[in-house]
Amino acid sequence: MPTSKVQAASNTLQSLSLKLPEGFRSKVVAPRNPKLVKQEDKHIRLTPSAFAQEMCQTTEQRLASTREMHPPRVLGLLDMSDTTHQKFSSVDVDQPMFQPFPSEIVFQNYTPPETYEVPLVLRNNDKIPRLVKVVEEGSLYFKVLSPPDVCNKVAPGMASTFTILFTPLENKDYSHRLICVTEREKFEVPVRAIGARAILDFPDHLHFPLCPVKCPAHRTLLVRNIGNSEAKFQLSTQRSEISEAKFQLSTQSPFSVDPALGNLGVGESMQVTVEFLPKTTGDHTQDLLLHYHTGEDIYISLYGAATDVNVRLDKNSIIVEKTYISMANQRSVAIVNRSDVIVHYQWKSFATEEEEGQQKLRLCGDLQREEEDEMEAFLAECGADPTLRDRLSLLSRTFQERRRQLRDGALAFSDEHITLDPPEGDIWPNSTAEVNIIFRPQEARTYQLTVYCDVTGRESRLPLRIKGEGAGPRLQFSFDQLDMGNIFIQSKHSYEVLLTNKGLIDAPFRLVPPSSAQGLCFSFSPSEGTVPPGDCHAMEVSFCSGTLGAFTEEFLFSVAGNPQPLTLTFRGRVMGPTFHFNVPALDFGDVSFGFPRTLTCRLSNTSLVPLTFGLRVPGDGSGRPSVASAAQISDLTREAWEGGGSLTDPPTEFNITPSSGTVRAQGLVDIKVTLCSNSVQCYSMALVVDVQGVGEEVLALPITARCVVPAMLLDPPLLDFQRCFLRHPYERAVRLTNESDLPACYGLVSQGFEESASVLYSSPHPRGVVPPHGSVELPLILQARAAGRSQVTAHIALFGSTAPPLGVLLSCTGEGPVVHVSAPAVDFGSIPVLMDVSRTLQLWNQSPVPAHFQAQMAGSRSLWRVEPGEGEVPPDGGVELKLVAHLDDTLRFQDKLHLAVRDSHAHTIPISATGKGTTITTDRPFAPSLDLGAHFSTGPCEYHFKLTNRGRRSHQLYWMTEGFPQFRRRAAQPPPGGGLRDSTRRDALAPPEPSAPVFSLQPQRVELAPGRSVDMVLTGSSDTPKVVQERLVCQAIVGQQSGKVRIMTVDVRCQFVSPVLDVSSQELRFYVEKAPGVSLLPLFQPLVLGNVSSLPLAMELSLSEPFGLCTHPEDQAAVLSKALVLGVGERTELWVRFDPWFRKDSVTRWRSRFWRCGTGTILSGTQWV
Secondary structure, three states: OOEOOOOOHHHHHHHHHHOOOOOOOOOOOOOOOOEEOOOOOOOOOEOHHHHHHHHHOOHHHHHHOOOEEOOOEEEEEOOHHHOOOOOOOOOOOOOOOEEEEOOOEEEEOOOOOOOEEEEEEEEEOOOOOEOEEEEEOOOOOEEEEOOOOOOOOEOOOOEEEEEEEEOOOOOOOEEEEEEEEEOOEEEEEEEEEEOOOOOEOOOOEEEOOOEEOOOOEEEEEEEEEOOOOEEEOOOOOOOOOOOEEEEEEEOOOOEEEEOOEEOEOOOOEEEEEEEEOOOOOEEEEEEEEEEEOOOOEEEEEEEEEEEOOOEEEOOOEEEOOOEEOOOOEEEEEEEEEOOOOOEEEEEEOOOOHHHHHHHHHHHHHHHHHHHHHHHHHHHHHHHHOHHHHHHHHHHHHHHHHHHHHHHHOOOOOOOOOEEEEOOEEEEOOOEEEEEEEEEOOOOOOEEEEEEEEEEOOOOOOEEEEEEEEEEOOOEEEOOOEEEEEEEEOOOEEEEEEEEEEOOOOOEEEEEOOOOOOOHHHEEEEOOEEEEOOOOEEEEEEEEEOOOOEEEEEEEEEEEOOOOOOEEEEEEEEEEOOOEEEOOOOEEEEEEEOOOOEEEEEEEEEOOOOOEEEEEEOOOOOOOOEOOOHHHHHHOOOOOOOOOOOOOOOOOEOEEEEOOEEEEOOOOEEEEEEEEOOOOOOEEEEEEEEEEOOOEEEEEEEEEEEEEEOOOEEEEOOEEEEEEEEEOOOEEEEEEEEEOOOOOEEEEEOOOOOOOOOOEEEEOOOOEEEEOOOEEEEEEEEEEEOOOEEEEEEEEEEEOOOOOOOEEEEEEEEEEOOOEEEOOOOEEEEEEEOOOEEEEEEEEEEOOOOOEEEEEEEOOOOOOEEEEOOEEEEOOOOEEEEEEEEEOOOOOEEEEEEEEEEOOOOOEEEEEEEEEEOOOEEEOOOOOOEEEEEEEEOOOOEEEEEEEEEOOOOOEEEEEEEOOOOOOOOOOOOOOOOOOHHHHHHHHHHOOOOOOOOOEEEEOOEEEEOOOOEEEEEEEEOOOOOEEEEEEEEEEEEEOOOOOOEEEEEEEEEEEEEOOOEEEOOOOOOOEOOOOOOOOOOOEEEEEEEEEOOOOOEEEEEEOOOOEEEEOOOOOOOOEOEEEEEEOOOOEEEEEEEEOHHHOOOOOOOEEEEEEEOOOOOEEEEEEEO
């Protein structure tokens, strides 16, 4: 970015002065003493003349007319310690140290490409000298010339003047900014160049003459574009030297302008019409806003005045005569126009336009809700039938059209009872219009309505009050009230009433359904209909009630068109039946808790009508039925013995049979009342009778009773069971004695659950009944659960007793089972290693309870195991334990068997064993004998196996063949100086060396650590057929032993045999004579091969031409070699083929070929050719 540097300001100025373009003007002078305005007024209202004058000024004239300056916008604060030592200033931080003038640099009315200049004066507002510089942002059109003393500080109150140069290339708008940097802050000075502008010569003020209210007045103006830019309707972002200007006219009610948008070329003119349509009387003032596309807003003052004209109604209220419903009546009213203008009138339902607008909003809201409901229902139908989705746009357009009609249309007067004809029209000056008022009532009531006449020329609407009364039918009953007297319950009565129409129109009537109980007992026939004028209808009234007592019922009949219904009243009294019991009271006396007792009584109906009754005992519980002693005894899950039930829901103790029914007239019924008391109390209640249709508790029969719980005696209170084996049941009995006159129910209380209960008790018959003055025995079964002395108290509860239950103390001494072991110790002796060897051990149970035991070895990695590890010895029985030893070394081993018996003492049994044999094993059969079977003597015999050390000590193994030395003797070297004769003599005297063994084992020496394995190969061969038997001996050094021990011997046997093949012919001869003209064919001869060896024989046959092998005589594809495998005793047939065309000459030849097979047999054949 170029900047005006202080160090080379003079050089810069000189250099810039040399580069000034031709036509440069330098006559701009800043005005003196401008006024500082701290807050700039952004809402400056320009009139057309002021805007035209401002746009016609040159740059110099605009600067000369500037009399105000404003504080610049501060961009940021700087660190004063970097630029000056004077860090304190008298100027506030929110104000810059230098005040620029002008606050905005403006160029206008310029001609490209001339250069224009404007001075920028920066005045020091501080009280000490300060530095200032102007930083210019890069621009092709604007340049900054710094003053010669730009490197010096500016004294307080003095100014430094910079020159801004502007060289336009087009007549368009330019914008730029200058950054001024002081010692404390940076602020900006905007630079703006105003290009071509459109100027429309609108007047500053536009006045309308006085006009009637609601009548439009127009003023048409001829507007000319006197600027240098063209205006257009459409918007455009491109500008040229003579730019296309767009303008927009806007104003507010009661003024309007046409056109609101326009385009006008330079020097062209157009007509603009301003309309004045006042809605209220008085003076009206508004501004016509002229908005240019370049951003300028021009304000044109509009003024108009409105007044009311002489238009009125000849009457303000009309009363229409009384009119029957469904008929019509007519009146008229006149609208008088005494003015000089034509007025238009229209009848409205609202007094003002504001009320109409609110009504439109309400209707729009209703329409919106209706559209939402219709749309929701339509979408639901589309879910069932997707083909209906095409009609969605039709539904949406329908509601859009309805909203448009409601928004654009006027709300004319509309009423279903009063109609105005005509609803609207025009009235000529000094004329009168007559309007008919038609009244059609639908109900017999008074109608009052106010309508409003909206007339042009009148600010307020003219009110007209209309009042009318509708007359309905005149119906009358033959009587208004009927006294029906005394009526027996459920009896039916009928009455007749006359209904007369004394009016001039039809009278439709309908009975209003009654809501009371007695009103529903009445029926009317007919209950609805129509009575013609002057006619009379008969109506039948029927009554049948099942409710006793006096009644007064008023019935209403609605008459169409009459707001008040007709009334018809009936009154009377309904009587009920009579009945009684045959006993004065029910006395149950003393009853035992939980034992039912039944009494009977008789209910007699002495009336002439059937009696429908219900029996109950008030005060009886409403819960479940009371618990009888039999249910308490049979249901062992019942643990509650106190009885009484819940306080909030006591049990039902009385049972009535039957509890409801119907007694015929003069009839009777027997009733059984059963009391099963679950409450120890005295009863003073009553059996009440509820009569259907009459009431509740019409009659009561007293009930008395007393519930008691008999006392019981327990003998004995203590039972000692002495010594008891654990978990073995022992039975004893206690006696319960009842000395009262009532039976008693008892039960053994269940023993509560305990994790470590020492004694458990129960009973095979825990519950029962003790008869009056009788006794029963209660058996008790006890089981001891812990060893030692134990006791527990068994509780015996009495049904219904709130006292503590009876207690009997049960005691015993518990002891566990007695188990004996058959042997105190077990010695296995010497047993083979790596094999399971078992011994048995007997356990005897000498008690009547089973003995649960657990057996395990003491060692963590024991060589013994016990089967089973746990179990149960039956009472007075025995169990056999199996001890299995599996030794892994030839040592002596010892261990202990721990035998734990539940609830008894444990046993420890010593166990010992000594291992014998070896821990070296093979994966295939090897020792002690190995029969390799038959094998051909033509090849070696091999047997592969693996040796594994399964012991716990390492083994050094040495293999040898018994009868043969382990190492061969070396040939003796002749002594020095000895002759050949001495050597020969010693060889003759030495014993002969034995022949080598047939079988050898590799490797012969090996060391096996515990758990390690080695692969071994047994190899044998014999040149002659024979049976070979040899013994292999394995010696080992085990662990840290000092000598070898024999651990294994193996007798190896193998039969070496020769392969024998049986050939059907030792020689095959073919003879062929060649003669001219005779065709030669191949010759075939059979060859049968049979395996007579004791092993399967594999062979390969091979020939050379002209001979070949084939499978049958017709086979043309002969081969020279063929591999065969013949099983033991198997034979196969082959064909040998001779080709005479092997040589095509006529020479006699002798061809001999040998057949070779895998057995080494040679077959020869000779052919003559």
